[in-house]
Amino acid sequence: MLSISPLIVALVVASTPLQGAQAWTTFSVPHAPGADDVPALMAALQGNSSYTSDASIVFAPNTTYNVWSPLTFPILTNVEVRIEGNLSYPQNITLVQEGVASSNYSGAWIAFAGGNNVTLSGTEDPEWGWMDGYGQQWWDDMQQTNRPQGWKFGNITDGVITNLKVYKPPAWNFLTSGSTNVHIYNNTIIARSDNASSFPFNTYVSLQSYRQFTSYRLSSSPKTLYYSDGWNAGGTNLLFEHNYVVNGDDCLTVGSGAKNVTWRNSYCEGGHGLSIGSLGKGGSVAMVQDILFENTIMNTTLYGARYKSWTGGNGAAINVTWRNIMFMDVMFPIYVTQNYWDQGVGGKPNSSSTNETHIENFLFENFVGTIQNTPGYKEGSCISDPCWYYVANATGNEVIILDLYPDTALNVVAKNLYAQTLTGAPVAAMCNSSTTSNDVGFECWDGTYIPDAIGM
Numbered sequence: 001m002l003s004i005s006p007l008i009v010a011l012v013v014a015s016t017p018l019q020g021a022q023a024w025t026t027f028s029v030p031h032a033p034g035a036d037d038v039p040a041l042m043a044a045l046q047g048n049s050s051y052t053s054d055a056s057i058v059f060a061p062n063t064t065y066n067v068w069s070p071l072t073f074p075i076l077t078n079v080e081v082r083i084e085g086n087l088s089y090p091q092n093i094t095l096v097q098e099g100v101a102s103s104n105y106s107g108a109w110i111a112f113a114g115g116n117n118v119t120l121s122g123t124e125d126p127e128w129g130w131m132d133g134y135g136q137q138w139w140d141d142m143q144q145t146n147r148p149q150g151w152k153f154g155n156i157t158d159g160v161i162t163n164l165k166v167y168k169p170p171a172w173n174f175l176t177s178g179s180t181n182v183h184i185y186n187n188t189i190i191a192r193s194d195n196a197s198s199f200p201f202n203t204y205v206s207l208q209s210y211r212q213f214t215s216y217r218l219s220s221s222p223k224t225l226y227y228s229d230g231w232n233a234g235g236t237n238l239l240f241e242h243n244y245v246v247n248g249d250d251c252l253t254v255g256s257g258a259k260n261v262t263w264r265n266s267y268c269e270g271g272h273g274l275s276i277g278s279l280g281k282g283g284s285v286a287m288v289q290d291i292l293f294e295n296t297i298m299n300t301t302l303y304g305a306r307y308k309s310w311t312g313g314n315g316a317a318i319n320v321t322w323r324n325i326m327f328m329d330v331m332f333p334i335y336v337t338q339n340y341w342d343q344g345v346g347g348k349p350n351s352s353s354t355n356e357t358h359i360e361n362f363l364f365e366n367f368v369g370t371i372q373n374t375p376g377y378k379e380g381s382c383i384s385d386p387c388w389y390y391v392a393n394a395t396g397n398e399v400i401i402l403d404l405y406p407d408t409a410l411n412v413v414a415k416n417l418y419a420q421t422l423t424g425a426p427v428a429a430m431c432n433s434s435t436t437s438n439d440v441g442f443e444c445w446d447g448t449y450i451p452d453a454i455g456m
C-alpha cells in the first residue's frame with residue numbers, strides 16, 4: 001500500500017474577503033489511491049472552522065473517492081458540499097457492517113449532523129457525481145445484517161439536495177428527519193437488480209425512520225421477513241421534484257412529524273409506492289399533515305398510493321392528496337389500511353377497544369393505468385406464502401382498497417380513477433360502508449369498481 005501523506009494534497013483556495021463578510025473557503029477533499037479517504041477529511045473538518053461555515057467542500061472531478069468508513073459532517077453553516085467525482089463504498093460487506101456497528105456511526109454512511117443553509121450537490125455530468133454502493137452482492141446474499149442508511153441530511157434548516165446520483169445502494173437512501181425548508185430535486189437512484197432472484201430492499205427517502213429488518217431466516221421454509229420501524233421524526237416544508245427512482249422499497253415514506261411536504265413531477269420504478277406510514281406503532285401518537293403527491297409515474301411498483309397505520313395507534317394524518325398518478329402494471333394502485341399488523345409475527349390483533357390513528361381529508365384524484373393481476377405474479381419482495389402484502393378476500397383486480405375503522409376515517413374520497421387490469425377482468429374495489437362516514441366516490445363494497453357522481 002502506498003504511503004498516504006505525500007499523496008494527500010489539500011488544495012485550499014481562499015478568495016479575497018468580501019467587505020463585511022467572512023472569506024469564502026473552498027476545500028478540495030484529499031484523495032489517496034488505495035486508502036480510506038474519510039479519516040483525513042474528517043480531521044480537516046474538525047481541525048479548521050473555515051471549512052464548516054461559508055465554505056465549499058468539493059470532492060474533486062475526475063476522482064473516485066474511497067468512502068470506506070462512515071463519514072459525518074459536523075454542523076455546517078452556509079456550506080455547499082459538491083460531489084464532482086465519484087464516491088465509493090467498500091466492496092467488502094464485512095467492512096460496511098463493522099462501520100454500521102461501530103460506536104461512532106451516526107445513523108448513515110454519510111451523515112450531516114445539522115446546520116443552516118446547506119447544499120449537497122452532485123454534477124450534471126452523467127459519468128460523475130455517483131455514489132456507488134456495490135449493493136448487488138448484498139441483494140444476492142439477501143444480506144440484512146447491519147445494512148447502512150445511505151445519507152442522513154438531518155436537522156438542517158434551508159437545505160438543497162440536487163443532482164446526486166446513487167448506484168446500487170446496499171439499503172436505504174436518504175433520511176431528512178428534523179430538517180425544514182429543503183428542496184430535493186433532480187436526483188437519481190438506480191437500485192435495479194441484475195437478476196430477478198435478488199431484490200433491492202431500499203427506500204428512497206424516509207422522512208421517518210429507516211425500516212429495520214430485525215431478523216431474517218434464510219434457511220427455513222417458508223422464508224419469513226420481519227419488519228419493524230426505528231425512531232420517528234419528521235421533516236417540514238420539504239419539496240421533492242424531478243427525482244428518478246428505481247428501487248425496492250418505498251419511493252417516498254412520509255412518517256410522523258411530517259408537515260407540508262410536496263412530492264411532484266417524478267418517476268418511481270419497482271418499489272413500494274408513495275407512502276405515508278407506518279404510523280401509530282405500539283399505540284404511539286402520530287401526526288402527519290398537509291402532504292401532496294402529484295404528477296408521478298409509478299412503473300411496476302407494488303403500490304401506487306399507500307397509507308398504513310398500526311392497529312391501536314393514536315394521533316392523525318390530515319390533509320393528504322395523491323393526484324395525477326400514472327401507474328403501469330401496479331398490483332395495488334391505491335391501498336389504505338388503518339389496520340396494519342406484522343403478519344410475520346402472528347395473527348390479526350383483536351382491536352375491539354383500542355384507538356386507531358385517525359385519517360381526515362384524504363383525496364385520490366386522476367389515477368390512470370394498468371393493474372398487475374396476472375395469475376401467479378409475485379412482486380420481488382415476496383419471499384413467503386402468503387406474501388407479506390397479501391390482502392384477505394382481494395381478487396387482485398382492485399384499483400382501490402380502503403381498510404378503515406369506523407368513526408376514525410373522515411372525508412376519504414377517490415375521483416377519476418381510470419384503470420384496466422392486465423387480464424381484462426373487470427376492475428374491482430374493496431370498501432366497507434360501515435367504516436365510512438361520507439360518499440367515497442364509488443360504490444363502497446367488495447365488488448366491481450363503480451364510480452358515482454362524486455367520483456366521476
Ligand SMILES: *[C@@H]1O[C@H](CO)[C@@H](O)[C@H](O)[C@H]1NC(C)=O
Binds near residue numbers: 049
Ligand atoms: C484553515 O483554513 C484556512 C482557509 O483555507 C487557512 O487559511 C488556515 O491556514 C487553515 N488553518 C489550519 C489550522 O489548517
Ligand SMILES: *[C@@H]1O[C@H](CO)[C@@H](O)[C@H](O)[C@H]1NC(C)=O
Binds near residue numbers: 062
Ligand atoms: C483524469 O484522471 C486520469 C487518471 O488519473 C488522468 O489520466 C486524466 O488525464 C484525468 N483527466 C482530466 C480531464 O483531468
Ligand SMILES: *[C@@H]1O[C@H](CO)[C@@H](O)[C@H](O)[C@H]1NC(C)=O
Binds near residue numbers: 078117118
Ligand atoms: C447559502 O449558501 C450558499 C452556498 O451554498 C451561498 O452562496 C449563499 O450566500 C448562502 N446564503 C446566505 C444567506 O448566506
Ligand SMILES: *[C@@H]1O[C@H](CO)[C@@H](O)[C@H](O)[C@H]1NC(C)=O
Binds near residue numbers: 093
Ligand atoms: C473484509 O473486511 C474484514 C473486516 O475488516 C476483513 O477481516 C477481511 O479480511 C476483508 N476481506 C477482504 C477480502 O479484504
Ligand SMILES: *[C@@H]1O[C@H](CO)[C@@H](O)[C@H](O)[C@H]1NC(C)=O
Binds near residue numbers: 128131
Ligand atoms: C462513476 O460511477 C458510476 C456508477 O458506478 C459509473 O457508472 C461511472 O462509470 C463512474 N465514472 C467513472 C468515470 O468511472
Ligand SMILES: *[C@@H]1O[C@H](CO)[C@@H](O)[C@H](O)[C@H]1NC(C)=O
Binds near residue numbers: 112113155176177233
Ligand atoms: C437532531 O438533533 C436532535 C437534538 O440534538 C437529535 O436528538 C436528533 O438525533 C437529530 N436528528 C437527526 C436526524 O440528526
Ligand SMILES: *[C@@H]1O[C@H](CO)[C@@H](O)[C@H](O)[C@H]1NC(C)=O
Binds near residue numbers: 124185186242
Ligand atoms: C434537472 O436537470 C435537467 C438536466 O440536467 C435540467 O435540464 C433541469 O433544468 C434540471 N431541473 C431543475 C429543476 O434544476
Ligand SMILES: *[C@@H]1O[C@H](CO)[C@@H](O)[C@H](O)[C@H]1NC(C)=O
Binds near residue numbers: 182239261
Ligand atoms: C411549504 O413548503 C414549501 C416548500 O418548502 C414552502 O415554499 C412553503 O412556504 C411552505 N408553506 C408553508 C405554509 O409553510
Ligand SMILES: *[C@@H]1O[C@H](CO)[C@@H](O)[C@H](O)[C@H]1NC(C)=O
Binds near residue numbers: 269270299
Ligand atoms: C418500466 O419498468 C420496466 C422494468 O420493470 C422497464 O423495463 C420499462 O422500460 C419501464 N418503462 C418505462 C416507460 O420507463
Ligand SMILES: *[C@@H]1O[C@H](CO)[C@@H](O)[C@H](O)[C@H]1NC(C)=O
Binds near residue numbers: 319361
Ligand atoms: C387541513 O386543510 C384545511 C383546509 O385547507 C385547513 O383549514 C386545516 O388547517 C388543515 N388541517 C391541518 C391539520 O393541517
Ligand SMILES: *[C@@H]1O[C@H](CO)[C@@H](O)[C@H](O)[C@H]1NC(C)=O
Binds near residue numbers: 314354355
Ligand atoms: C385513546 O385516545 C384517548 C384520547 O386521545 C387517549 O386519552 C387514550 O390514552 C388512548 N388510549 C390508548 C390505549 O392509547
Ligand SMILES: *[C@@H]1O[C@H](CO)[C@@H](O)[C@H](O)[C@H]1NC(C)=O
Binds near residue numbers: 392393
Ligand atoms: C372474507 O370473506 C369472508 C366471506 O365473506 C368473510 O367471512 C371474512 O370475514 C372476510 N375476511 C376479511 C378479512 O374481510
